[in-house]
Amino acid sequence: MHPALQGLVTIAIGVGGCMGYFYLSNFLLDRFLLPARALTAAEAATRRRLGTIFLLGVPGLLLAALYLAFFLPRGIFNVTGLFWMAVTALLIYGLWRLRDYVFANGELTAGRNISHANMIRPWLFLLPAIIALGLYLTYPVFETLRLSLTERVPGGGSRWVGLANYIQMADEPKFWEAMRNNMVWLVVVPAMSTLFGLLVAQLTDRIAWGSIAKMLIFMPMAISFVGASVIWKLVYDARPVDLDQIGIMNAIWVAVGGDPQQWLTLPFWNNFFLMAVLIWIQTGFAMVILSAALRGIPEETIEAAIVDGAGPFQVFFKIMVPQIMPTIVVVWTTITLVVLKVFDIVFAMTNGQWGTQVLANYMYDKLFRANDWGVGSASAMVIMLLVTPILVWNVRNARKEMR
Amino acid sequence: MAGLKLTDIAKSYGEVEVLKNINLDVSAGELIVFVGPSGCGKSTLLRMIAGLEKITGGTLEIDGLVVNDVPPAQRGIAMVFQSYALYPHMTVRDNMAFALKLAKKSKSEIEAAVKKAADILQLAPYLDRLPKALSGGQRQRVAIGRCIVRDPKVFLFDEPLSNLDAALRVATRLEIAQLKESMPDRTMIYVTHDQVEAMTLASRIVVLANKGISQVGTPLELYEKPQNEFVATFIGSPAMNLFTGEIAGTGQQTSIKLDGGGFLASAYPTNHDDMGMKVKVGIRPEDFMPTEDPGTGFSGTVDVQENLGEVTLLFFVPVTPGAEPVIAKLPGIHLGMKGKKVNLTAKPEKVHVFSNGLSLLYR
Numbered sequence: 001m002h003p004a005l006q007g008l009v010t011i012a013i014g015v016g017g018c019m020g021y022f023y024l025s026n027f028l029l030d031r032f033l034l035p036a037r038a039l040t041a042a043e044a045a046t047r048r049r050l051g052t053i054f055l056l057g058v059p060g061l062l063l064a065a066l067y068l069a070f071f072l073p074r075g076i077f078n079v080t081g082l083f084w085m086a087v088t089a090l091l092i093y094g095l096w097r098l099r100d101y102v103f104a105n106g107e108l109t110a111g112r113n114i115s116h117a118n119m120i121r122p123w124l125f126l127l128p129a130i131i132a133l134g135l136y137l138t139y140p141v142f143e144t145l146r147l148s149l150t151e152r153v154p155g156g157g158s159r160w161v162g163l164a165n166y167i168q169m170a171d172e173p174k175f176w177e178a179m180r181n182n183m184v185w186l187v188v189v190p191a192m193s194t195l196f197g198l199l200v201a202q203l204t205d206r207i208a209w210g211s212i213a214k215m216l217i218f219m220p221m222a223i224s225f226v227g228a229s230v231i232w233k234l235v236y237d238a239r240p241v242d243l244d245q246i247g248i249m250n251a252i253w254v255a256v257g258g259d260p261q262q263w264l265t266l267p268f269w270n271n272f273f274l275m276a277v278l279i280w281i282q283t284g285f286a287m288v289i290l291s292a293a294l295r296g297i298p299e300e301t302i303e304a305a306i307v308d309g310a311g312p313f314q315v316f317f318k319i320m321v322p323q324i325m326p327t328i329v330v331v332w333t334t335i336t337l338v339v340l341k342v343f344d345i346v347f348a349m350t351n352g353q354w355g356t357q358v359l360a361n362y363m364y365d366k367l368f369r370a371n372d373w374g375v376g377s378a379s380a381m382v383i384m385l386l387v388t389p390i391l392v393w394n395v396r397n398a399r400k401e402m403r
Numbered sequence: 404m405a406g407l408k409l410t411d412i413a414k415s416y417g418e419v420e421v422l423k424n425i426n427l428d429v430s431a432g433e434l435i436v437f438v439g440p441s442g443c444g445k446s447t448l449l450r451m452i453a454g455l456e457k458i459t460g461g462t463l464e465i466d467g468l469v470v471n472d473v474p475p476a477q478r479g480i481a482m483v484f485q486s487y488a489l490y491p492h493m494t495v496r497d498n499m500a501f502a503l504k505l506a507k508k509s510k511s512e513i514e515a516a517v518k519k520a521a522d523i524l525q526l527a528p529y530l531d532r533l534p535k536a537l538s539g540g541q542r543q544r545v546a547i548g549r550c551i552v553r554d555p556k557v558f559l560f561d562e563p564l565s566n567l568d569a570a571l572r573v574a575t576r577l578e579i580a581q582l583k584e585s586m587p588d589r590t591m592i593y594v595t596h597d598q599v600e601a602m603t604l605a606s607r608i609v610v611l612a613n614k615g616i617s618q619v620g621t622p623l624e625l626y627e628k629p630q631n632e633f634v635a636t637f638i639g640s641p642a643m644n645l646f647t648g649e650i651a652g653t654g655q656q657t658s659i660k661l662d663g664g665g666f667l668a669s670a671y672p673t674n675h676d677d678m679g680m681k682v683k684v685g686i687r688p689e690d691f692m693p694t695e696d697p698g699t700g701f702s703g704t705v706d707v708q709e710n711l712g713e714v715t716l717l718f719f720v721p722v723t724p725g726a727e728p729v730i731a732k733l734p735g736i737h738l739g740m741k742g743k744k745v746n747l748t749a750k751p752e753k754v755h756v757f758s759n760g761l762s763l764l765y766r
Contacts, residue, residue, distance in 0.1 A: 300488035303455050308502035308549070309476030318501075322492040 025124045034117040039108040048103035055099045056092070063088055141384070148377035165374040175379065178357040181271055182386075185342060185358065188272070190335040192279045194328060197286025201294055202316065204287075214291065218284035225281070225344035232277045233349055236263040265354045274356055277345050282338065286331045293327035294320060326397065333394040340387050359383050405466040405479065405556030405590055406430045407452070413460030414447055421447055423614050425461065434583050434591045436601040439611035440637070446561055448611070449594045453482050453559050466556060476502075481550035482559040486566065487542045489534040489549075495521075496530040499548045513552075520551040523585070540571045547582070560593040564600065580604055598638060602626075610634050632760045635685050641716070641730045643685045643755070646701065650680045656751055657763075659684055663722060665700050665746075669754035671763045683757045688716070688732035690753035693745060700748030703729060705740045712736065717745065 001009075030036060039047070067088075071081055102116065148165055150158040169175050200217055204210035220228060237247030238260045245251040250260045264270050297320055305319045321328070343360035350356045352365065359379060367376030412425035422444045429435050437445040450456040452463060454475035462469050470478050481502075489498050496517055503513045521527045524544040534542055543563060550558055563579070564572045580603070583591055595601055601608050602622040610617040610625065610633070617637075618630040629635035629643075636642045651666065652658030653673040659682060660666055667684060686701075694700060703719035706728065715737045719729040731747055756763045 298486060298488065300484045300486050301490055304482070304484060304488040304549075305490070305501070306455065307453060307475045307480070307482050308553075309505045310501075314505060319490060323490075325492070 021128065022125070025121075029117050029121060029124065033102050034113040034120070036110055036114050036117070038110045039113070041105075041107050044104065044106060044108050048099075048105070051103040052099055055095050055102075059091070059095060063091075144377045144380050144384075147373050148381050149374075151374040152372075161374065165378040169375050169378050169382075174352075174357055175362060177355060178352075178359045178362040178379075181355075181357060182340065182342075182359050184271060185275055185278075185339045186336060189275050189278050189282065189339045190332045192275075193282035193286045193335050194290075194332050196279065196283040197288075197331065198290050198321075198328070200283065200287045201291035202320075205291065205294060214287060217287055220281045221284040223281070225277075226348050228277050228281055229345050229348035232273075232280075233264075236273055238262045264350050264356075267355045270350065270354055270356050274345055274349055277349070278339065278342060282335050286335065289327060289331050290324065293324040297323050326400065330394065330397050333390055333397065336390050337387055337394065340383060340390070359386075406464075407557065407590060407592070408464040408467075409452075409461065410464070411461035412448070412451065412458060412463060414444065414451060414456065415459050420614060422611075423460070425616060427609060427616065427619065429590060429592070431590055432588050433606045434593060434604055436605035436608050437592065437594045437611055438596060438598060438601045438608060438637075439617075441596065443611040444614065445594045445596075445611045449482075449559055449561055449592060452557070452592060453480055454478055455482075476505075479556035480559055481553050481555035481557075482561065483543075483546045483550055483563045485562045487534075487546040489542055489545055491534055494531050494533055495526060495537070495545050495548075498534065498545055499552050502549065502553050516552040516554075517548075520548040523551065523582070524548045539567050540575060543567065543575055544578075547579075551582075556590065558589060558591040560591065562594055562596070564595070564597070576600055576603060598640065602638075610637060612637070628762070628764060629685075629755065630762050630765050632683065632685070632757050635755060635757070635762075639687055641688050641732065643687050644701075644729045644731075645757075646684045646686070646729075648682060648684055650677050650682055650756075653677050657756060659754075659756065661701065663701060663703075665698060665702060665748075667700050667748065667754055668751040669756050670752040671754075671756045673756075673763065677763075680758060682763070685755035685757060686749045686753065688730045689714075690749045691731040691733065691747040692749060693733070694748045695746065696748075697746050700746060701729065702744060702746045704744050705742060708737075708740050710736060710738070715740070719745075 033051070071084065074081070102120070104112075149160060149162060151161045151165065153159050200214070204213045207213075223231070234246065235248050236250075237245070238250050239245050239247075241260055245254050245260060247263075249263055254260055263273050266273075301319060301323070302315055305315050310318065341360055342358055343364065346352055346356055346358050346361045347364065352358070352361045360383060363376050363379040363383065365376075366372045366379060370376075407427070407429035409425050409427040409429075412422065413420070414422040425448065427435075437448060439445045447456055451458050452465075454470070454473065458471050463471055465478055465480070490501065493501065499517045499520055500513045503516060508516075517530070518527075521530055524547060526541070526544055526548055529537060529541060529545075534545065537545065543566075546563070560579070564575055567575060579593075583589075583604070593600075593604060605622055607619060608622055608625055609619050612633050618625060618634045620628075625634055625638045629638065632645065636645070646661050646663065648659045648661040648667075650657055650673060651660040653675055655672050657669045657671050657673040657677075658666060659669060661684065669684070691701075703722075705717050706720045707718040709716040709718075713734070715733045715735065717731040717733065717737075717740055719731070721728050731745075
């Protein structure tokens with residue numbers, strides 16, 4: 001099948017699956033489990049019996065099959081077996097409580113059924129997301145932590161080594177280069193993106209073609225990081241002196257009398273050429289959010305400032321910017337998170353050579369090229385430690401904004 | 404100190420004309436109130452005086468200087484906005500000091516000005532609070548304080564009380580009146596749609612309607628001698644009753660035969676040529692007096708009565724269905740009037756006569 005067709009089919013299955021899940025969970029809840037009508041005591045008792053089979057019997061059989069096929073042959077009285085037994089016990093207890101919650105004894109009113117259904121509904125909707133996040137996000141965090149404390153034993157298996165991976169990593173100059181570069185990225189990219197975003201938001205607000213300009217500036221947001229890197233590699237492209245320069249940087253540079261440069265290999269400065277790509281992408285994001293915030297400023301406070309004698313710059317910096325400060329902080333920290341995780345751009349443009357290594361690319365290097373899961377996981381943990389406090393702060397700020 | 408002179412002021416947004424031919428002389432120390440129905444351009448006129456809207460025609464003079472193209476801050480004006488427009492990120496102190504800081508006044512000067520304004524407005528305990536920690540009335544006072552510290556020649560108020568609840572509105576109205584009294588040489592221009600505010604505060608009222616000024620005068624002039632039907636019905640509540648009729652006798656007093664049949668005498672003088680002229684007769688509800696004589700004035704059947712204690716409001720069955728009911732406001736308590744036929748008349752000096760919408764008094 002043609003890849004484009006495959007993509008379309010994937011979208012159709014995904015969207016269809018979501019809609020189907022939505023429809024089915026409502027159907028299950030409103031028709032079978034908790035119909036929006038009163039039930040006599042006899043009806044409720046029948047449903048309770050059927051419900052018990054449905055809620056406990058089906059998962060019970062599945063679990064029993066799993067145990068028979070997977071755990072019994074390996075023995076269930078080791079650490080892993082006991083852990084999964086505890087999980088199973090908790091699951092069964094939860095289902096038992098859920099049954100009591102859904103299928104009560106005695107007569108049931110329609111109101112009781114509706115209110116119970118509405119309490120279960122959000123959890124039912126969230127269930128796939130919770131499972132997916134647990135499986136692909138929460139579990140890997142703990143697994144990575146475990147891996148970062150072990151090392152591969154030649155010939156198969158692994159062994160506990162404590163903090164040895166971290167110590168080894170701290171001795172590597174490449175790691176410190178990545179740390180240093182990440183810190184520079186951390187300062188430059190959020191600052192420039194927010195600044196440009198704010199400028200563009202303010203400047204495009206009052207002009208006729210402002211929305212077209214905004215659309216153009218927002219468009220890089222729709223390009224993948226790798227795609228953007230390819231575009232910018234062309235911008236920085238270098239040809240021998242006697243050929244026409246196809247990279248715009250060198251074209252300008254040669255036009256003003258310079259020799260063609262391999263921009264991406266210039267030590268230290270090449271970091272900033274990489275950052276330009278991310279700034280180019282994130283300015284659109286900052287602009288959209290800040291533009292909305294600027295529109296939310298009461299017009300009368302600006303007029304009052306004009307009457308008070310403030311010039312355009314004073315109005316902007318003393319009246320408008322302070323009023324949208326909370327939004328600026330949220331935008332800044334959100335971009336900070338993107339920056340800490342930056343990988344694709346460096347991977348696609350320099351692969352960390354010529355002094356441009358960053359943490360995420362360092363991790364990839366260790367994990368998938370050197371096949372050293374210990375040090376790779378250790379660097380992943382470092383990234384997570386750096387991201388977490390900013391993430392927590394960001395979520396708090398965003399919540400405050402919403403209130 | 405500073406007068407205002409508006410000459411042929413006009414405002415249009417592209418093709419749409421909002422205001423035209425506005426001529427007004429304000430002498431120093433007056434409190435002028437602009438009133439008018441929604442959309443009559445009263446706020447626009449105020450904003451043009453403030454310099455927030457461009458004047459598209461005519462000239463505006465403040466203190467003898469043409470200020471059409473002078474930026475707001477240099478016009479010597481200060482403005483209180485409807486929503487107060489306090490700077491939410493600044494404390495009360497900083498809100499009041501902002502203009503002075505921009506004007507690069509010295510620290511001690513700013514401190515003194517803020518303290519003085521805070522004392523006048525009883526804001527001293529709140530100086531370090533943010534606006535969001537203040538009540539509506541306090542915010543309003545901060546907005547006024549922000550004007551006072553600048554010591555402007557002209558104060559502009561844009562519906563300053565409309566966001567307050569009824570009780571606070573009365574109290575703040577009195578405070579503004581006292582403020583005016585404490586600064587007798589400062590000119591104030593006040594926009595409102597509330598005629599009680601207009602009547603109580605104004606030294607002169609400017610009634611705006613139909614893109615222009617309908618009448619300028621003291622509150623009682625507007626009430627007693629309205630220049631036209633619009634002012635007559637706009638000022639006073641309930642609104643003035645209007646009857647159609649024709650002039651049946653002329654002279655120092657005019658006799659009018661109402662279309663309903665009765666005769667009324669008006670103190671408006673007319674001359675012989677006016678005989679038979681179609682006119683409208685206006686009588687305020689509170690000027691009606693009951694009479695036994697069915698041949699004079701208005702007679703009708705009471706449809707609804709409202710007993711307010713101090714007065715009784717009578718609503719009469721309209722002569723033509725759907726027309727505005729005639730309303731009479733009689734002092735005291737009159738019970739059991741519903742369904743009765745009542746004859747009403749008024750003193751000649753309380754009977755207003757209009758022809759083509761204009762008062763015969765001002766011909």
